[in-house]
Amino acid sequence: MNAKDTLFCKKTTLNCGGRLVLLQQPAVMGILNLTPDSFYAGSRLSSTEEALQKAGKMLADGATFLDVGGYSTRPNAPEVTEQEELDRVLPIIQALAKEFPEALLSVDTFRAKVAEAAVQHGAHLINDVSGGTLDEAMFETAGRLGVPYILMHMRGTPQTMTSLTEYGNGLVEELVSFFAERITQLRGAGVKDILLDPGFGFAKNVEQNYELLRRLRELQLFELPLLIGLSRKSMTYKPLQVGPQEALTGTIVANTLALLNGADILRVHDVKEAVHTIEIVKKTVTA
Template sequence: MKAKDTPFYKKITLNCGGRIVLLQQPAVMGILNFTPDSFYANSRMQSVEQAVAQAGKMLNEGATFLDIGGYSTRPGAPEVTEQEELNRVIPIIEALSKAYPEALLSIDTFRARVAEAAVRHGAHLINDVSGGTLDQDMFATAGRLQVPYLLMHMRGTPQDMASQNQYPNGLVEEMVSFFAERVAQLRALGVKDILLDPGFGFAKDIDQNYQVLRRLKELEMFGLPLLIGLSRKSMTYKPLKVGPEEALTGTIVANTLALLNGADILRVHDVKEAVHTIKIAKKMLTA
């Protein structure tokens, strides 16, 4: 019996613009936000030049992917027009493609038109925080572009998701149903490389986030890579009664727990610390 025929098989390859990325060990995705209102002030890029410099630092520290966003999805974030989002992200993607041609770029958007423009200008992956719920054209766009698609669990919109955290049938159970339905839709539309993101902080309160973190291994039933975005979110600092600027310790601990429960990619603000976390976790798992 081949490994892929067993219930424990997990897809570990991604085709990123003709380059095959092997996720035999966890990788790091660095966050680059070209927004004035992202929840962590140090992640806000104020210019293309600053973004290029920060990207270089992240790549030198060991990032495999860079995630570019132009629309803050923190709870209660204000609406950003599609044109403004395009104006923010396209110049950065063009600049990063020129400065670091080997870098793997992800576009963080829930809009199909923004995703398509980003891929046309050099992005390799689509990171859709809405899981296709906010733009009915997103799945077909990902299938047509033939790029990896990051499917995140979310309810509502960034403006109202905090009130959408009631799960009468169980949070993880409803998440599994959400992923099962949408993975089938994506595959039917020709999307070959799918990654899953539980969506920590999206329509989930702090206790619900930790429930998902504890039960993360249950998502391995899909045999798909898991991307985990815990970096400096409220679940890593509110229990400690500090703010996001002091959340690095909580982030490292939460990321360690995620790695022990099957995470394949850590999406973070602090790349060097995430790379170190992966190395220590790997040492324990392989000793």
């Protein structure tokens, strides 16, 4: 099997609300942050009108998915109540579903009740940063709703994860064990479409993030789509001694490496640049 087959001809499909989505080449997921304290100030949205405008631009720039989140998961983020999270995400999801019926909407939450309400209001996927560790009802909920589930690796909570970066058995080895156990549980709960997210920046320091990026292809053993979220994270700017606002170059380079190592979906703040990155990498692989 050549590089073209492994990178851009995967016969992976997702059932999103009755629509069959083909991931024969990498796709882009645009981030819509409905939080006042997201780590990247340029991504914060404060109104429905602003969210619709941003979503429209992302879709025009080539996004396949839009990921809507109302709980900041940056390190040491403050707690947000379930009701506050619902109040943030539901009106936006409902408005997006009405304004852009062709868009595939993902809800970024670790709470089963928020996930269920979001799907009822128009979301098509659940993006759970906790991998089901923070709400024991999540897997059953995802199975019952019949929606694709993004399984991410994280330790602890956003408030504690920075202190949980010791991996005695090896970082990638733990991810493989974590995913194997959780995939079995998800299958048992009736979840048919599972995507894996290794959780860059979640209970992982900068050096560990780069180890994970180098070894990303080892996660192909599960034969499941890989969603990669590197956009403007500390690993893309700390080595350059800049901040998130200046991290676009680092993000593009990191996304390129992720694509070359098997990424199927890039979750990003900057959609056009990610789409261009995919097109250039595609040219080099298929040349």
